[in-house]
Amino acid sequence: MSGDRPTSQRLEHAVGVVLRAGVTASSVCLAVGVLWSLVTGESGVARILLQAGILVLLMTPVARVVVSIAQYVSDRDWTFATLTTIVFIELLASAVAALLFNKKL
Amino acid sequence: MMPVVTASLAAIIFTAGVISGSLGALLGLGGGVFLVPFLNLVLGFPFTAAAAISLTTVIATSSSVSAGRAGKQLINMKLGMLLEVATAGGSFLGGITAQFVAQSLLQRLFGLVAAIVAVIMLTRLRRRNVILDPAADPGVLGGRYYEDESRTTVTYRVKRLPVAVGASFIAGNVSSLLGIGGGIIKVPILNAWCGIPLRAAAATSAFMIGVTATAGAVIYYGRGQLEPALAAVAVLGVQLGSWGGMRFGAAASVKWLKIMMALVLFIVSVMMFARGGR
Numbered sequence: 001m002s003g004d005r006p007t008s009q010r011l012e013h014a015v016g017v018v019l020r021a022g023v024t025a026s027s028v029c030l031a032v033g034v035l036w037s038l039v040t041g042e043s044g045v046a047r048i049l050l051q052a053g054i055l056v057l058l059m060t061p062v063a064r065v066v067v068s069i070a071q072y073v074s075d076r077d078w079t080f081a082t083l084t085t086i087v088f089i090e091l092l093a094s095a096v097a098a099l100l101f102n103k104k105l
Numbered sequence: 106m107m108p109v110v111t112a113s114l115a116a117i118i119f120t121a122g123v124i125s126g127s128l129g130a131l132l133g134l135g136g137g138v139f140l141v142p143f144l145n146l147v148l149g150f151p152f153t154a155a156a157a158i159s160l161t162t163v164i165a166t167s168s169s170v171s172a173g174r175a176g177k178q179l180i181n182m183k184l185g186m187l188l189e190v191a192t193a194g195g196s197f198l199g200g201i202t203a204q205f206v207a208q209s210l211l212q213r214l215f216g217l218v219a220a221i222v223a224v225i226m227l228t229r230l231r232r233r234n235v236i237l238d239p240a241a242d243p244g245v246l247g248g249r250y251y252e253d254e255s256r257t258t259v260t261y262r263v264k265r266l267p268v269a270v271g272a273s274f275i276a277g278n279v280s281s282l283l284g285i286g287g288g289i290i291k292v293p294i295l296n297a298w299c300g301i302p303l304r305a306a307a308a309t310s311a312f313m314i315g316v317t318a319t320a321g322a323v324i325y326y327g328r329g330q331l332e333p334a335l336a337a338v339a340v341l342g343v344q345l346g347s348w349g350g351m352r353f354g355a356a357a358s359v360k361w362l363k364i365m366m367a368l369v370l371f372i373v374s375v376m377m378f379a380r381g382g383r
Contacts, residue, residue, distance in 0.1 A: 008182060012182060015182070016172050027344060033333075034338055038112060050337050054331065054333050054336055054337070057168075083186055090197055091193060091316070094197050094200060095323050100327075101327050
């Protein structure tokens with residue numbers, strides 16, 4: 001039992017870093033995008049910043065899942081590597097559904 | 106009809122974000138349960154547009170709260186990743202379902218969930234499921250963390266895993282259908298039936314919610330139901346509100362707040378049924 005502690009702590013640390021980086025990057029993009037559009041009105045730069053902020057936010061949990069898969073694989077914890085891979089596939093399925101909706105409607 | 110973005114609308118949504126974010130932090134909820142009815146009933150956004158904005162704020166809250174907690178062992182990562190298989194699957198199906206059902210049905214479902222949330226808030230049992238022997242074996246899915254208040258190491262095992270998986274699937278489904286985090290469905294069940302201490306259940310649920318909400322939000326985004334500028338101000342407002350709520354809320358009397366908010370949710374429930382019944 002005590003043997004897996006360092007592993008889980010490494011994972012917690014990595015997950016914490018990914019989440020914090022994602023939230024910070026997206027919040028900065030969104031804040032600058034909002035201020036930019038308040039100052040200059042509807043502009044291309046503001047639109048790109050807002051879109052980037054939203055996309056980074058949507059990608060943050062995905063990145064967290066990818067980091068977890070990598071950690072479980074490097075620990076040879078195949079049960080949890082498989083489970084997190086299933087979660088990743090489910091997120092991928094959502095993205096595919098989003099693309100299909102986008103094309104058709 | 107997607108809402109037209111104006112500076113005053115952005116200011117209103119930012120304020121609504123601050124209020125629901127701080128209420129959420131004070132009550133241990135995500136805040137989506139307040140934001141969605143405000144956007145849908147008060148501002149008249151389509152239900153799907155309201156849910157899309159709310160889900161984006163849910164992702165932001167989950168990510169920043171979990172980033173702050175990572176390393177404290179309060180989040181049960183293994184249990185979280187296992188249950189995410191169920192929440193993400195439920196959320197994926199919910200996001201697709203939301204595209205094909207009438208707004209009135211979503212409103213009635215929201216009314217039902219708001220009433221349930223209000224009842225849970227008023228009757229919540231603070232049961233502890235703790236093994237106090239620190240040498241006890243928590244098993245693969247159990248956990249162990251240090252509780253500051255009682256200065257003890259808390260150890261717990263997970264019981265009735267299928268119940269936890271089922272609750273997670275339903276929570277994920279409801280999450281992307283209605284634009285809320287779904288913690289209010291999972292946490293009481295994980296706590297009352299699966300042997301997980303309240304704080305660990307809440308932290309683990311908040312951790313899972315980011316992935317859950319993403320599976321739904323991506324679908325709304327692809328469908329063009331997420332207005333980036335309005336989502337941006339809502340996210341920034343909720344972030345500010347939940348930061349303030351956590352920083353200054355410790356001293357506040359949560360009991361009266363809970364009673365008041367339960368009342369608000371009952372009113373929301375009635376309004377959703379009234380609107381959805383037409």
